[in-house]
Amino acid sequence: MKVLVSVKRVVDYNVKVRVKSDGSGVDIANVKMSMNPFDEIAIEEAVRLKEKGIVTEIIAVSCGVTQCQETLRTAMAIGADRGILVETAVELQPLAVAKLLKALVEKEQPGLIILGKQAIDDDCNQTGQMLAALADLPQGTFASKVEIVDGKANITREVDGGSETVSLTLPAVVTTDLRLNEPRYVTLPNIMKAKKKQLDVLTPEALGVDVTPHIKTLKVVEPPKRSAGIKVPDVATLIAKLKNEAKVI
C-alpha cells in the first residue's frame, strides 16, 4: 500500500513572530523555517507503518515556494521514499491545497493519506477534512492511534472529553494529533541519503487546479496586550484579592 503524506513549510515553532508595522502580515523574512510539527508526526507514522510491513511506499508532498524542497528533503530523511513539490508563488489556502492533493491522490492512488491536523502558522485545521470531502473519502481526524487491520483503518481520535475510535474503509484520510507518536531525529547518513531520492516538481496548472485564494487578508495586528498584574506575598493575600478585588471566588 502506498501512503501519501503532505508536509508544510512553516515558521519554526520556537520563533516568536512579529507583526509588520504596516499591518500587512507577519514578518517572515530571515526567520527560521521548519516542517510543521504535526506533519513531522504524519511522516513518522507513515514510516512506522512501513517498518511494520503494512506500507510499501511513502510519497511526501509539499505545496508552495521552491524552498519547500528543503521540507521535502527533511521528510525523505525521516523515511519518505520520494517527494513531490507542487510549486507556486501564489498564497495557498487550505481549499487550494486540498484540491492539489486530490489531484495527486487520483494520480498516485494511495491507500492512506496522512496529514497534520493543523499548521502552526494559519492554525486553520481544514486541509485533511477538505481533501477527504473532495475525494469522497472517510476521515479520521486528530488521531492518537492508527491501526490497519483487514483492509480497514481503525483510528482512535482525540475528542472533547476523551477519545473515540472509528473504522474507515481504505483509502482514507488521517490527520495527526500531538500524541500519535514522537518523531525520530534525522541522522546525518539519512540526510545524505535523502539528497539522492527522487523529487518531482509539478505546477498547479499541470494538475489542472485553480489555486486562487478565496479569503482576503485585510490586515494583521498584534493582539491586545494583557498587562502584568501584581505579585502577592502569600496565600492569605491572594485569597483576599480574589474575594474582595477580583470578586471571582
Place this chain on the structure above:
Amino acid sequence: MTSLVIAEHDNASVKGATLNTVTAALKCGGDVHVLVAGNQAAAAAAAAAQIAGVAKVLHAEGDGFTHGLAENVAAQVLAVAANYSHILFAATASGKNIAPRVAAKLDVGQISDITKVDSPDTFERPIYAGNAIATVQSQDATKVLTVRTTGFDPAAATGGSAAVEVLTAVGASAKATFVGSEIAKNDRPELTAAKIIVSGGRALGSSEKFMDVMTPLADKLGAALGASRAAVDAGYAPNDWQVGQTGKIVAPQLYIAAGISGAIQHLAGMKDSKVIVAINKDPEAPIFSVADYGLEADLFVAVPELTAAL
C-alpha cells in the same frame, strides 16, 4: 440572508458551545436557524428551539448521526446549504471535524476560529497561536465559519420559541463507522465551559502528585482541571485536559496556573481568562507577565495552603 448553526448535542440536550455560536450567527445579520442532526434527538431539537434569537430549528433523524460522524453530518448540512448565506459551527473537536467537509463541497474557503464578526463578510481570527490577529474577508457567496466560543457570549438558553421543521435525513456513509469511545466520566464542569479552571504544569512531577495536589483545590472551587502541554506529554494528566494552541482554548472567570511556566502555546489557550493567578517558584516565569495575581512560591506548599484556606 439567513445563517445556519449546526448544533452540538448529545441527542438529549444542546451543548453550551452552540449558544456562543448562535450569538456569532446573530452578529452576521439576518435570521438564525439551527440544525439538529441526531438519533432520537427530539429533546435536543426542543432545547434548540428555546434558544433566544433562533427563528427555526431543522431536525434530522438518522442512525448515521448517533455519534456525529463527520461524513454523515456534513452530508446533511449540504442538503440544506443552498438556503443559507452563513453556515456556522462551534470550533470544538466536532465542529472542526465537520465544517471543512462542508466548505470543500461548496467550493468555498472556510474561516476558522473567528473571534469577532466585523461585517457579514469580514471576520477576525487569531493566527500564529494567537500572536497575531488577522482580519479576513470572504470572497465567497456562502461563508463557512467555525466560532471560537470564548470570543462570543452565550445566547440565552431559554426565551425562544422557534418552530421545529423535520428534515428528510440523508443516508449514512458506508465508509466510516463508529467503533467506541472512552469519555472520562466525572462530576467536574467541562473544561471549555467552566467558570473556574485549576491547571497544573510539569512542575507537578508525576501523575500521582498532580492528582494529590490539584484535585482537592479543584474540588474546593468546583473547578475544571486543566494542564499544560508539558504535563500532558509527560503523562501527568490526560490528553483532553491540555490547554493551549493545539488543545483547548478557555476563558474562565478565574484561571489558576500552578507550576506552569507559560510557554507561548499555553498562553494562547488561556490568556482571555478574566482573572489569571500564577503560582510558580521561578520569578522569571513568563506566566507572571499575563497573571493578574502572581504568587512566587513552591506549588507543593502554596496549593495545599490555598485549598485549606478556602
